[in-house]
Amino acid sequence: MEFLGLVNYALFMGIFICIYALLALGLNIQWGFAGLFNAGIAGFFAVGAYTSAIVSTPPADGRLGGFDLHFVFGWIAAMLAAALVAWPIGKICLRFRSDYLAIASIGIAEIIRLVIKSEPVLTNGARGISSIPRPAGDLAYMESQIAYLIIVLAVLIAAYVLVERQFNAPWGRMMRAIRDNEDAAKAMGKDVEFRRLEAFIFGAALMGLGGALFAHFNRSITPEAIDPMVATFLIWIMLILGGSGNNRGAILGAAVVWIIWSVSEIATDRLPHEYAVQAKYIRLFLIGLMLQLVLRFRPEGLLPEPLRGDQRATKSGADPR
Amino acid sequence: MNLFELLNFYVVPGIVLGSIYALGAVGITLIFAILRYAHLAHGDMATLGAFIALAVVTSLGVSPYVALPIAILGTAAVAVGIDKVFYEHLRERPKIVTVMASLGIALMIRAVVQVVWGVDTQTYTRGIVRPEDYFGIRIRDREIYTILAMVALVGVLHVFLTRSKWGKAMRAMSDNPNLALLSGIDNKKVVMLTWVIAGGLCAASGFFLGINTELKSMMGWHMLLPMFAAAILGGVGRVEGAVLGGLIVGIAEELSVLVIPSEYKAAMAFAILLFMLLVRPTGLLKGKVL
Numbered sequence: 001m002e003f004l005g006l007v008n009y010a011l012f013m014g015i016f017i018c019i020y021a022l023l024a025l026g027l028n029i030q031w032g033f034a035g036l037f038n039a040g041i042a043g044f045f046a047v048g049a050y051t052s053a054i055v056s057t058p059p060a061d062g063r064l065g066g067f068d069l070h071f072v073f074g075w076i077a078a079m080l081a082a083a084l085v086a087w088p089i090g091k092i093c094l095r096f097r098s099d100y101l102a103i104a105s106i107g108i109a110e111i112i113r114l115v116i117k118s119e120p121v122l123t124n125g126a127r128g129i130s131s132i133p134r135p136a137g138d139l140a141y142m143e144s145q146i147a148y149l150i151i152v153l154a155v156l157i158a159a160y161v162l163v164e165r166q167f168n169a170p171w172g173r174m175m176r177a178i179r180d181n182e183d184a185a186k187a188m189g190k191d192v193e194f195r196r197l198e199a200f201i202f203g204a205a206l207m208g209l210g211g212a213l214f215a216h217f218n219r220s221i222t223p224e225a226i227d228p229m230v231a232t233f234l235i236w237i238m239l240i241l242g243g244s245g246n247n248r249g250a251i252l253g254a255a256v257v258w259i260i261w262s263v264s265e266i267a268t269d270r271l272p273h274e275y276a277v278q279a280k281y282i283r284l285f286l287i288g289l290m291l292q293l294v295l296r297f298r299p300e301g302l303l304p305e306p307l308r309g310d311q312r313a314t315k316s317g318a319d320p321r
Numbered sequence: 322m323n324l325f326e327l328l329n330f331y332v333v334p335g336i337v338l339g340s341i342y343a344l345g346a347v348g349i350t351l352i353f354a355i356l357r358y359a360h361l362a363h364g365d366m367a368t369l370g371a372f373i374a375l376a377v378v379t380s381l382g383v384s385p386y387v388a389l390p391i392a393i394l395g396t397a398a399v400a401v402g403i404d405k406v407f408y409e410h411l412r413e414r415p416k417i418v419t420v421m422a423s424l425g426i427a428l429m430i431r432a433v434v435q436v437v438w439g440v441d442t443q444t445y446t447r448g449i450v451r452p453e454d455y456f457g458i459r460i461r462d463r464e465i466y467t468i469l470a471m472v473a474l475v476g477v478l479h480v481f482l483t484r485s486k487w488g489k490a491m492r493a494m495s496d497n498p499n500l501a502l503l504s505g506i507d508n509k510k511v512v513m514l515t516w517v518i519a520g521g522l523c524a525a526s527g528f529f530l531g532i533n534t535e536l537k538s539m540m541g542w543h544m545l546l547p548m549f550a551a552a553i554l555g556g557v558g559r560v561e562g563a564v565l566g567g568l569i570v571g572i573a574e575e576l577s578v579l580v581i582p583s584e585y586k587a588a589m590a591f592a593i594l595l596f597m598l599l600v601r602p603t604g605l606l607k608g609k610v611l
Contacts, residue, residue: 037417039361039424092598097611098417099359100598102424103549106361107591110546118584229542233428236421278436285432291425292407295418 011145018152019213021254024238026206032245034199035179037102041235042228043109047085048078048208049215053129063124075212082208083201090200116223128222164247237291243301325457331575337464339571340471344526346551346563348519354495354558355515358416362427368541370396370524371531372438385445393521400520435538443536467529495558547590554597556608
């Protein structure tokens with residue numbers, strides 16, 4: 001019994017790590033490779049979650065849809081919708097330094113939160129959308145968990161392979177060039193704004209997919225399902241700790257941070273009630289502090305960005321003989 | 322709807338809200354122009370200031386207005402401390418790293434407020450204050466104080482920036498940091514001074530929001546977007562622009578309920594921000610674009 005409980009918990013954690021790793025990969029495209037600061041991850045996450053919910057749930061009264069389509073269409077729609085939200089923001093803000101994008105992305109996350117809360121026609125208001133079909137959800141509990149873990153793992157691996165391939169391709173080299181020296185990239189004839197917009201939209205689409213996976217796993221999505229600030233921040237610390245610019249780092253960071261986060265939750269839940277609430281905020285404080293410490297003492301993260309290209313040239317450049 | 326209704330229900334509250342935004346936006350615009358990054362913990366610093374004032378009010382039993390100067394000094398000290406401990410060593414790195422650090426600081430300050438003061442809404446004083454009638458315009462005392470305090474604080478700051486040696490040094494750093502450093506301006510002092518001013522104004526902004534509405538741990542975070550919209554609308558680096566921007570954003574938010582559902586009041590600031598970035602990123606008074 002005890003053993004089964006542990007296995008169950010591990011499965012649960014594994015699924016969440018995969019979902020967060022997908023979000024961290026999305027952020028890695030934006031921040032790690034294009035240097036774009038997105039502080040509204042939770043917004044894109046929510047867009048993906050609700051879009052997939054609307055597309056794949058059976059028809060319901062009083063709200064848009066559902067369209068009762070296969071969940072795969074829901075996931076594709078989630079990616080498209082998140083990309084569609086990202087497009088105008090990127091279009092307006094990417095002409096400027098990333099500070100402006102940071103502010104605007106906080107704003108878009110806030111607007112999305114408002115829309116979710118106050119448009120019951122889209123989102124069914126505070127009750128949220130329930131009875132979202134879960135892939136392999138008809139199986140017995142344990143089998144269904146295992147099956148879902150396999151599905152999210154497959155999605156994560158597919159995303160990882162595609163993103164990694166893209167980063168080693170000329171596109172990735174160009175993105176890093178734009179990130180590291182915008183003027184030089186521009187002088188080489190690269191369309192900096194358009195390329196940044198590409199990275200921003202790809203990243204947002206992955207975040208939307210993460211949201212969809214989350215909604216299908218929970219079988220429901222409500223406005224309270226995630227705390228925007230906490231979710232956004234957790235993903236940031238995952239990427240920075242894991243190593244921005246390194247896809248394996250992003251996945252490793254997601255695993256490490258999520259394990260710390262959920263184990264500390266178990267620890268604080270055992271406290272008496274009057275301390276439990278405070279302990280929740282102390283955890284938030286510590287996660288903020290962790291970011292400061294990583295930024296100060298190990299800015300490259302656990303797995304630093306690999307040095308690519310001609311290593312000899314880099315070395316001789318740094319150490320003239 | 323007659324003119325007085327429009328004034329009493331929309332324009333006056335808009336000016337009061339705008340004054341509160343203006344106090345925060347001035348700090349944002351100074352940090353943006355002198356230190357050259359967007360400070361995302363600004364709203365939560367305002368929350369901290371408001372709650373420091375609350376601590377003074379509840380522990381000493383004094384009037385909130387007596388607590389304000391203490392809150393201003395306290396928050397200014399905290400701002401300088403945060404800069405020394407967390408931001409200073411990031412100065413040589415790309416500025417966006419500091420923006421990221423400030424997002425973490427926002428979370429940390431809010432967590433401190435939530436641990437120390439809890440998450441329930443609180444107020445400085447109990448009871449309902451009825452507005453008084455001045456020739457048909459109804460306005461509460463505290464609203465008058467808010468507007469006057471904003472004008473006074475910004476006025477003092479303006480004189481400081483234009484007349485005093487250190488004020489001029491700050492403006493020089495904003496206009497041309499290399500030239501300013503070459504001419505012997507002490508960068509460290511300018512940075513510290515910027516944080517003292519920004520922190521103090523933050524506290525004032527949070528305090529007046531608290532006294533006109535109520536104190537919540539999320540109050541400052543929700544002000545962040547309007548404050549940035551105000552700073553960019555006025556022109557980054559322009560103090561008078563930030564005040565103008567703050568007032569416009571405040572009034573626009575209050576007037577917006579006439580045309581859009583009131584739930585979307587907060588979206589007004591965002592719309593203004595995007596519109597300005599689209600058509601005139603330098604702002605109304607021709608500020609900087611970083």
